[in-house]
Amino acid sequence: MRRRVFLIVGAVLVVLVLAIALVSLFWTPYPAADTTGGRLDGPSLHHLLGTDKLGRDLLTRLMIGARIALAVGAGAVALGAVVGGVAGLLAGFASRWVDDALAALLDILIAFPTLLLAMLVVAARGASLGSAIVAIGLAMSAIVARLTRILVKRVLAMDYVTAARTSGVSWPRIVTAHVLPNIWPTLAVNLALQFGLAVLAEASLSYLGLGPPPPNASWGRLLQEAQSTVLTAPVGAIAPGVLLVVLVVGVNLVADGLRDVADPTRRRQR
């Protein structure tokens, strides 16, 4: 029951950020590149959250940042799920030798945090929204591939798969009838958690100056810009972080809730 509450709270937080992002597509208090406000104004009726050091409206920039955070999260998870899922499936089915080599390769790739791999990709492609998505998605696919591989192997060791094989069921049919239905709940929960991690990774990339360039700046970049003026304009250094935490906590709560729905054996534990 308590878990159900968490799931609802999580969904509300995610929908809140989603709504901000959707509204920003049609309306923002000021145009993105508008610099007519005063420098580092505090919150006022004209600028609800104040302005940054170039006179840009902070609320406007936060709303656009929500869009970017969600775009990177969704894009990276989609890419990671497809690339990692396919690689993991192939490794799970491959002969022992190929599988061992792939497993070792994945272990090495995973030894590097998402952020480092992403930095390498961004260094090669240049900083942009697309680069951030590709970079984080590819880094994530190693993690997804390793999980998929383990899950696939577990299913393939089951007696009913042996039974299906001996009765002449083809491999593609085994994948669609036995493997995918058994692995997707765990995979979906993990992808939800990865969404949160992708949002955090993008914020870190942007903080380092390797994210989407202005005026479509993400929350990470807003924080980096606000760092030097935190004493005079603290709202700018706090608000983007609060939104980041709201989104990631929301996604994590939804993932936890989904895990309980997907796996009834865990329900009685807490």
Next chain:
Amino acid sequence: MTRYLVRRAALLAGTLVLASVVLFLLLRLLPGDPANALLSVGATPDQVAAARHQIGTDRPLPAQFAHWIGQLATLHFGTSFVSSLPVGPEIVSRLSVTVPLTLAAFVLAVLVAVPVGFLAAHRSHTWYGALAGVVSQLGIAVPAFWLGLILVWVFALRLRALPAGGFPPDGWATPGDAVRALILPVVTVALVMSASLIRYVRSATLDVLGSDHLRTARALGSSFLGAMWRHGVRNASVPVVSVLGIELATTFLGAVVIESVFALPGLGSMLVRGIAQHDYPVIQGVLFVSTFAVLVVGFLSDVAQRLIDPRLRTSFGRRR
């Protein structure tokens, strides 16, 4: 156990060789000519060719690889394209910032996470048990650099208790300043790290608390703490130790962002600079040293798990 150690060490060596191949190829696949790092805009083709010859990228890939492996075997990492200084000594000097930062944060995180995670599981029905769960749920969502920024704002800029960033230029020659420079970064990393550790400690403790053998021990008259010490701690620490290894490695490399929040001259900021300047020897050197550290930590964590859990010792088996 000896047999296991030998085989695990062989696996470590094999992975390290594989890692050096992957690192080498990964960097060659990056677009952009490293020779550009040596040249000014509008260089003639002759100058470009000369620059390529100087750094060796005009040679075939296998020859470049052999050269690189040869350097590694003798613990040389080449010289930076940009500064023309040898990479090895710079890595060593930067390790003197990153290693203390990582280890101190790691120890602090464990000291915080183990009791808090235990309470969150054992006292989950009390308000402070529930609070511990909520705080760790929030904690894993907080970006480390934002926490660092807030801590700088409060403790460095408002209270003026600690430096906001930087590291004494003469490093550990002035130990007091060096320690003061590392306090805020260490606390930042430790808090972020303990948030996820708490979750693992909590779930491992829950598993043990619900186990039949602990209930049996209690039924046979053992006190709670006695049963926990004899039967609980060892069982709960196996999954936690495996996570500790991963966390330590992640923190070591994840120091990149924290080092730039606090303007620390560590390994992470060296890597960021190397990537920005396409400085291959720097990138390769830093990544190789990092990989080495990560793999050694993995090795130690595997061995520790086997020391703790005798069941794992019976067969080498496949990992996982």
